[in-house]
Amino acid sequence: MKKSLIYLLGILLIATVYACKEDVKEEIIPDPIPDPVELTISPETALRWSEVTLDVVKGSPNNSPTYASRCLGYFGLTMYESTVKGSIIFKSITPDLTGLGSTPDPEEGEEMNWEIALNAGQKEIIHALYPHAPAEISAKIDSLYDLIIAEKLKESVSQAAVNASDLYGKLIARQIFEWAKLDKGHEGFLKTFDFDYDYPTGRTYWSPPVAGQSSIAAPMHPYWGENRTFASANSTMEIPVFMESDNDPDSQYYKDMMEVYEKNISLTQEEKEIALWWGDDPAASSSPPGHSYYLTASLIEEKQNNLFEATSAFAKVGMSTADAFINVWKCKYFYHAERPKNFISRNIDGRFVQFWPEPPFPAFTSGHSSQIAAAATALIDVFGNENKISDDFHTGRPWDSIRKVEFKTRNFDTIWELAEECGYSRILGGIHTPQDNLVGLDEGKKIAENINSFNWKY
Structure with a gap:
């Protein structure tokens, strides 16, 4: 009995030794301790x-x-x-x-x-x-x-x-x-509007509005979608599928337009504030991507990230929103989709006036939705989603006497909640449909994920 017990203990000891050896082989090397x-x-x-x-x-x-x-x-x-x-x-x-190409190293x-x-x-x-x-x-x-x-x-x-x-x-x-200089957008400020662009004509296609957000009745940067993206994967993304115009009241397209119409004739004061807040008219602000850059700075200031983490956040958000605008513009000038006012005036209410003036480019997909989703996805990659944010980008601007709305600081419990409100604001403004918004949010998220997937760390 004693011999059997000793034999069994010996086997257990040998097994333990080999198990320890295996543990050594599979030891996980920790990340380097930050300097x-x-x-x-x-x-x-x-x-x-x-x-x-x-x-x-x-x-x-x-x-x-x-x-x-x-x-x-x-x-x-x-x-x-x-x-x-x-x-x-x-x-x-x-x-x-x-x-x-590789950037140079500092001199040794x-x-x-x-x-x-x-x-x-x-x-x-x-x-x-x-x-x-x-x-x-x-x-x-x-x-x-x-x-x-x-x-x-x-x-x-x-x-x-x-x-x-x-x-x-x-x-x-x-x-x-x-x-x-080689990305096809070099000196794009020299020709923002293209009077020579040959866009399709017809009742269901977009055309520059006579009295819109811009005083210039010509399409904005119709070839921007041909620009080089920062992430090569973003240049090969398929153009999203568009639910084409349909004046059948039972169609989803008609229902989307009816939702925009019914919302715009019954806006609450808070909904007007949301629509105005996210307007980001380039004539009066640093535009939607500038708003996203500002939000990046706000989070960095709050979290007090070190210099290297901070620059990674600015790079991710900057490149993600840039690629979002390229892909959105490729889509806009592929379908030349009409804005809600065009459809609603033709099929629902000829006297319809949307809350926010129509911008000088086609509808599908929403540029606001795509760029804010891209920015939010980049920010979540750096900070995580669970971050309370007070957005005071427009706080202090004068009362909008035309729309009778003031600019009030917006507060959010998560980063993605902010993105969803920005996207929805375009429906409240009467210039986008749920399709434009939801597809834009989804595309923007994918675009930023391609930027986030770069090899940022050792």
Whole structure:
């Protein structure tokens, strides 16, 4: 009995030894411990540049959501690439960007200050993409650049580090700008409206409104959908299926239009506030993608992410919204779908006037819905969805005397809730149907997921 017991214990001991060996083989190597210095670099420089950026977008002539989205994509990317070589967590995403090529490494042994590199890169890329900015706006760019350098010198950053970092940031920006010039959107501000565009005619097709949001009765950037996307996967996405016009009252298309009509003739004061809040008219604001960039800055400021996390957020949101506008515009000028007013006036109520003026481009899909879904999906990737947000982007603007609505701060329990309200606001405004909104939200989410799937970290 004793021999049997000893034999059994021996077998168990051998099995335990082999099990331990197997455990060693399958040991999971933990992620590298973050560099404490990296975690303490403030995002403040990135936030200050985002504020000036929105002033540039809003204050420059020929502002459009299309051109603004493109520029914000490059601004965010430049922020990220001008700093990322200072991180042991994040890495360059140039392998995911077709045609850009690798960005240079800093010279070996050189002392670098990554806030100075970001500062130089932003000055360079903003001036390059907004050569048409008014003198007072350009002066804001130069003033912030000079101020940050002066501050760093006062903080005892060496002149050698300032010089090396400044040159590095400018080199990154110049490389990205040369790449940007080949995307088919270069100098898009020179021809925002195309009077020569040959769009289809017919009762069910869109045509430029006579009295719309823009005083120019011509389509906005009809070829924008041909531009190069940041994520190559976004350029190969299939154009979403459109539920075509149908004046049968039992059809879903007719029911969608009836929903827009019934909502617009019975808007509550709060619904008017929602519709107005998300209007983001480029003539009075930094446009929808600028609103998304602002929300990114708000979350960064609240969470106090370090510099590298902050620049990754600006890059993800900027490139996601830029790609969203490219894909939406490809869809808009593929179907040339009519706006609700056209259908409702023809089939339901000839006196119908929607709450928000009609923009100068076709309906399907909703640009607002797609870009906000893209921005939200990018933000969720960085911060998680469960974040209470107070959006004060328009707070303080004068009372809208035409619509009798004031601009009130909007509050949300999650990031996605914010996206859903923005999309729904276009139905409340009377310029989009549920189809336009829901498909736009879905497409925007997919677009940002393709950006999020880049190899951002080691």
